[in-house]
Amino acid sequence: MYNFTKSLCWVFMLVLAFAGCKDDKEIEPKNALMHDGREFEISKGLLVHLGEYPEGGSGQVLFLSSEGVKIQESGGHIDSIYGVGHAIYFRLVSASANALDEGEYTFDNDFTIEVRTFFEPYVVFNSNFAAEDGEYYELYEGKLTVKKDGPNYILDVDCIERNGKHVTAHYKGPLTFYDEK
Numbered sequence: 001m002y003n004f005t006k007s008l009c010w011v012f013m014l015v016l017a018f019a020g021c022k023d024d025k026e027i028e029p030k031n032a033l034m035h036d037g038r039e040f041e042i043s044k045g046l047l048v049h050l051g052e053y054p055e056g057g058s059g060q061v062l063f064l065s066s067e068g069v070k071i072q073e074s075g076g077h078i079d080s081i082y083g084v085g086h087a088i089y090f091r092l093v094s095a096s097a098n099a100l101d102e103g104e105y106t107f108d109n110d111f112t113i114e115v116r117t118f119f120e121p122y123v124v125f126n127s128n129f130a131a132e133d134g135e136y137y138e139l140y141e142g143k144l145t146v147k148k149d150g151p152n153y154i155l156d157v158d159c160i161e162r163n164g165k166h167v168t169a170h171y172k173g174p175l176t177f178y179d180e181k
Contacts, residue, residue: 029170033064033086033123035137036165040086040125043067045153045171048078049097051181057093057115062100062144064088064155064171069129071176078178082130088157088169090144092118098177100153105144107159118144121159123167137161
């Protein structure tokens with residue numbers, strides 16, 4: 001009886017140990033911007049086609065923002081951005097005119113206009129977009145990783161702002177597309 005009880009205890013402990021384990025694939029990061037130990041939610045994204053570059057590639061804007069940031073449309077085009085919230089902005093070069101290519105985009109300080117590069121990136125926190133105020137930081141280096149999962153994009157950002165602090169972001173969701181060329 002003692003051996004049976006001892007074996008039953010071991011089985012019970014193993015079940016408890018494995019019940020608490022989760023597959024890493026099940027843990028999805030939040031849609032958020034991180035800066036200086038602070039977390040800011042982001043809930044939507046825009047992809048704006050600006051036209052083709054003579055050097056090759058398609059000029060686009062990627063804009064990820066929080067719920068409080070609103071887009072005013074007129075005739076299917078962006079008229080203005082207003083509201084209060086947080087956002088991260090990239091001008092980038094993609095091979096496609098109406099989508100982001102999968103892969104890693106890198107900061108292009110020299111404006112070489114090569115495919116899978118970005119330039120003029122910035123992030124704003126607690127901004128009133130109509131008044132153009134809030135915490136504004138230019139990003140000086142880093143990368144943007146793009147993956148697709150059906151209609152959703154999975155975007156991961158790891159950049160450094162002008163004060164040397166990291167700005168990271170994760171977004172999984174659709175991108176609203178505008179053709180502004």
